[in-house]
Amino acid sequence: MESIALRCAALRKSYEDVVALDGLDLEVRSGECFGLLGPNGAGKTTTVEILEGLIEADHGEVEVLGQRWGRDRQRLRERLGIQLQETQLAEKLTVRETIGLFRSFYRRGVDPEEVLRMVGLEEKRDAWVRKLSGGQKQRLSLACALVSDPDVLFLDEPTTGLDPQSRRQIWSVVAGFRKRGRTVLLTTHYMEEAERLCDRVAIVDRGRVIALGTPSELIASLGAEHVIEFESGGHLDVEGMRRLAGVRAVAEENGAIRLTVTEVHRAIPALLQELNRAGADLTRLATHHATLEDVFVSLTGRHLEDDDDVSLN
């Protein structure tokens, strides 16, 4: 059954004089894991909170599981599991008590002990929330979203600021939920997270969707699978590099030159020859498989995580 779990069309939302959403369209199919990928301030959280019925759009249509946020909100909420980006759960309740509290709000759902197992917090069952690490807190927050056995799970930056191991633990819980045929909408500014978890990704920038597709489709849209980055001391004809063998696109950024290429093994000899001819030194050279990050860079000229280096540490 291919049906639409979440749909919004032409969403607009402004806060005072800041435009958060500028005509955003989205369709999430039942049973898929859908990612909203974009830098901070792109409008991801606003989109998700409108879909969750927590804030109202200025304009546009919203449908969740075929219904609008109208009068019978509680019935719709019964079927959703929500994790908000900024929530800090009560510090002096235990893990088990917190899950039990959330369980009591739903008519149907999973046994709290079962959810504890799902997120791997059995050992922390009787610990106060205050004593948990960042990753454990995030898994508890996930548990509170899963305790209703929801049809749709909303995750707003579920792994921001977490270490790689905690991140992988969260990914495996989300992947398990998705395997049971449920729908996930998550936001992230980590391209790796989007590539690992998501069936489809919408790249969001400045309140609009600027690209949509499976991660591999989006990467393929670059028309090339690899990226060569290098820096050089000499004076180079950057535009002229486009004519080198296997090169599809050229961009210059902060003194570094990026070549998007189809075949690394042909492009590199050609590049070295060109540098040699121009008498320029090579101070740095790196290549990698093209990622969603490269898609974002090619669409906007900016990096996804530019302004967020702190939270990676």
Added chain:
Amino acid sequence: MRTHPLYELTLAKVRELVREPEALFWIFVFPVLLALALGIAFRTQGQEAIPVAVQQAAGSDWIAEALDGSAGLRAEVLASGPAREALRSGKVALVVIPGNPWTYWFDPTRPESRLARMSVDHALQAAAGRIDVRASTTRELTERGSRYIDFLIPGLLGMNLMGTGMWGIGFYVVNARSRHLLKRLLATPMRKSHYLLSQITGRLIFLIPEVALLVLFAAWVFEVPVRGSLLGLAVVCALGAMTFSGLGLLVASRARTIEGVSGLMNFVMMPMWIMSGTFFSTARFPDWMQPAVQALPLTAINDALRSVMIDGATLLEVGGEIAIGGAWCVGSFVCALLVFRWS
């Protein structure tokens, strides 16, 4: 198996409060300490002799002797400099300057000094040979229920109902709001009324030990009586707790930060600390202020508590106070429900 959300929310609130030692101190220990301190401070009032000074001059020894010999006065002879200093600093209530006539030097705004003036004059006139035209005798009032501590304890109880109700709910709710926990709860099917109601049920659970502790302490240490029915006392306490819970909820309904709600709380409670008859009678305020003073919720609760505890009034007899408290309770709860900010 699912427990009722109101039960879980109440339990969460009680658990969080019990795990906060500071909160327990302010709810349970502080009122008892306050009652103890004030009870001791005012215990011996009126029993001690009033200190007066006699300025050094011809005849001052005779005056000092006459004053020392009479009940309720204690005199010492001082040079004029030290006498003035003692009067100014309040060490003595009055200075007698010998001569003809005797001069009584005192501050008429101090009740103790006015009393000293009358006692001193009476003692000196009698010593000088004045004969009273009619004989008189005295009977002293020492029965339980009419001392200052008997006035004070119901007031402290009322003040504690206000403080616990307002702080306990104000801090809890604003803390949850600033942590975006209220917004997270809003994202569940939880009924908003259950959350607000759980604040009041959680409050009522603490009421029983809190009231029992203060009342038993006062009965044991100061022999403060409970003359009305315990049921009547329980009803008035429960009403007080709910009234101030509603008011606390209203005060906390919009604030986003603890600092913001603290200021607001103090602003709301300050007039009631002073004007609601906790430490001294509301009759001290002028007539034109009385309508406002009597309309305050703490005034109504204090008056009702005092009537039930000390005068043995029935609930029917404090119906007016109960109506005022009830109106505040319903009014503030409804307003809080309307303007409450969840995110």
